Amino acid sequence: MTDEKGTSSTTGNELVAQLQASGALDELFAKIDSGEVEITGSDGLLPALLKTTLERGLQAELTGHLGYEKGEPAPAKRPNARNGTTSKTIESEVGSFTIDVPRDRAGTFTPRLIRKGQRRLDGLDDMIISLYAGGMTVREIEHHLATTIGVELSAGTISAITDAVADAVLQWQNRPLEEFYPVIYLDAIRIKVRQDHRVVGRSAYIAVGVDLEGIKHVLGIWVQDTEGASFWAHVCADLANRGVRDVLIVCCDGLAGLPEAIEATWPDSMVQTCVVHLIRASMRFVSYGDRKKVAAELKKIYTAPNEETALAALAEFEASAWGAKYPQTVATWTAAWERFTPFLQFPPMLRRVIYTTNSIESLNFQLRKVTKNRGHFPSTESAVKLLWLAICNIEDRRARERAAEKGKPAGQRRASGRLVEGQVTTNWKQALAQLAAAYPDRINPYL
Numbered sequence: 001m002t003d004e005k006g007t008s009s010t011t012g013n014e015l016v017a018q019l020q021a022s023g024a025l026d027e028l029f030a031k032i033d034s035g036e037v038e039i040t041g042s043d044g045l046l047p048a049l050l051k052t053t054l055e056r057g058l059q060a061e062l063t064g065h066l067g068y069e070k071g072e073p074a075p076a077k078r079p080n081a082r083n084g085t086t087s088k089t090i091e092s093e094v095g096s097f098t099i100d101v102p103r104d105r106a107g108t109f110t111p112r113l114i115r116k117g118q119r120r121l122d123g124l125d126d127m128i129i130s131l132y133a134g135g136m137t138v139r140e141i142e143h144h145l146a147t148t149i150g151v152e153l154s155a156g157t158i159s160a161i162t163d164a165v166a167d168a169v170l171q172w173q174n175r176p177l178e179e180f181y182p183v184i185y186l187d188a189i190r191i192k193v194r195q196d197h198r199v200v201g202r203s204a205y206i207a208v209g210v211d212l213e214g215i216k217h218v219l220g221i222w223v224q225d226t227e228g229a230s231f232w233a234h235v236c237a238d239l240a241n242r243g244v245r246d247v248l249i250v251c252c253d254g255l256a257g258l259p260e261a262i263e264a265t266w267p268d269s270m271v272q273t274c275v276v277h278l279i280r281a282s283m284r285f286v287s288y289g290d291r292k293k294v295a296a297e298l299k300k301i302y303t304a305p306n307e308e309t310a311l312a313a314l315a316e317f318e319a320s321a322w323g324a325k326y327p328q329t330v331a332t333w334t335a336a337w338e339r340f341t342p343f344l345q346f347p348p349m350l351r352r353v354i355y356t357t358n359s360i361e362s363l364n365f366q367l368r369k370v371t372k373n374r375g376h377f378p379s380t381e382s383a384v385k386l387l388w389l390a391i392c393n394i395e396d397r398r399a400r401e402r403a404a405e406k407g408k409p410a411g412q413r414r415a416s417g418r419l420v421e422g423q424v425t426t427n428w429k430q431a432l433a434q435l436a437a438a439y440p441d442r443i444n445p446y447l
Contacts, residue, residue: 039094041150046094054090054099057113062102065109080106090114092121095149124151125161132162133389135370162385169388173220179245180446181209182435183353184219185274185360186252189367191383192376193223199376204383205235206367208360208420212446214428216359216420221387223380228257236265248435248442251354253277254336268442273339275302275355282332294322294329301333302355307344347434349427356426363420366394395421 016025028045031037038044063069066080085100101114110116131141138155145151188203207219219239224231232255247269250262259271279298286294297317304310314337317323318330333340343354370390377383401415417423425431436443 040148041095042097044095044150047092047097050092050094051090051097051099054113058099058102058111061111061113062104062109066104080104080108088114089119090121091119091124091151091153093123093127093149096151120161125164128153128158128161129165129389130393132158132386133370133393135373135390137374138162162389165389166381166385169385172388173384174242177219177239177242177244178209178211179243180247181211181219181244182248182432182443183210184208184247184250185210185357186250186255186258187274187357187360187364188224188253189364189371191223191371192374193225193380193383194376194378195225202380202383204387206360206363206387207235207239208363210353210425210428212432214425214432216423216425218363218391218421221384223383225380228255229260230257232258232261233264236261240265246442246446248439249342249354251357254339259339270342271339272342272354273336274357275340275343276357276361278302278333278336278340281336282329285326285328285332290322290325294326297322298329298333302340302343304344307341310341310344345438347431347438349431349434350438352427353425353431359420359423363391366390366419391419391421394419 028037032039032045040046059070062082066082070082081104083103083105085102087098088101089096089098099114101111103109128141128145131144132138136144138158141158142153142155145153185208186205187208188205191202191204192199193202194200203224205222205224207222209217209219211217220235222231222235222238226234245266247262247266249270249272250258251272251274252258253274254277262269262271279295279302282298283291283295297320300313301310301317304313314330314333323330343351346354367387367390370386377386395418398416398419402413402417405413405415432443436447
């Protein structure tokens, strides 16, 4: 490959391939295979290579600071000189090692490669945060580092590393938002949090907004620690204070206190019961053998062209043998009817957008995998921190997988698409056109 100056350069992969082809690595590989040489750990090959590389870099930095090479006499006008080295133990993602940091007599040398006071390479911090985001506890990370790469870090140090992202979480949670979101989805996962010396169950709510371009964004994460009305008033005020002036539809699952908070914050907004959740709730009482037939009858309700037809379909179901066998199913639809019926006003393409909540359900499924092994969180702040890190970790991993397959034919790609953040809503252009026609006064000012 060629650098910016047009000079030919060799990548690390190319260099290793050349050395391997020449046989220069055969002896090393043989020692690795026999166990004579370890890869990681305090006496491993990679820490030794990293130590040598860093020490060479530090010596080069000092040479640049002093203005002359090691072994050359110091210029008369530059009385500063080398003054030996000082040892420092460094923790890295490949193991621990000790390096000799060069010093100067005047004490003016400030290394940039390994900063003063630095005891860990940034890559190790990134590894710890990634393990934490993947669902490992602090104690599990402590054990993992000790057994895999021989790095001994205390639980307190690991906690401090993960706490370092708190500012980033706060900045994300308070970032400015768009003025208008046609649709906002709200869903929750259950977590356990320690509060007042006891562990209690809490709901962590995640809001996903669809902007005017049809792009989905995670707007925020809130852990409910108060009763419904005041909690939702706080959430709506938070979104409004971050710039959200209007929302057309808020899609959720029968959350007490939310409709009132929405009405107080955005008076013209509609609160829509999540149709998928409503269907699942009503099918909860149906035996497995009957589900397919019952689902077919219920479909007549939520695919009806208007409320009158939907109400007739519900009445027909209630009067049928299925309604007699499963009265709880009828009761579920009846109780949610007021918040379900706005769905019937929407044009067909918008119905699909609201009905399909796969992305936020997929997100919550991934987050549940991260949180399921944890007994509880020490605070609501730590819960929000982990959920945010998990979302970032999942999206970053998927982005790396897509980048690795870049250039391959579509049929050969196996990487997953975006989970939520940045995902484009299917058929959004058609849905937006129908929205603009149905609600011109709400949509057009923001187009």
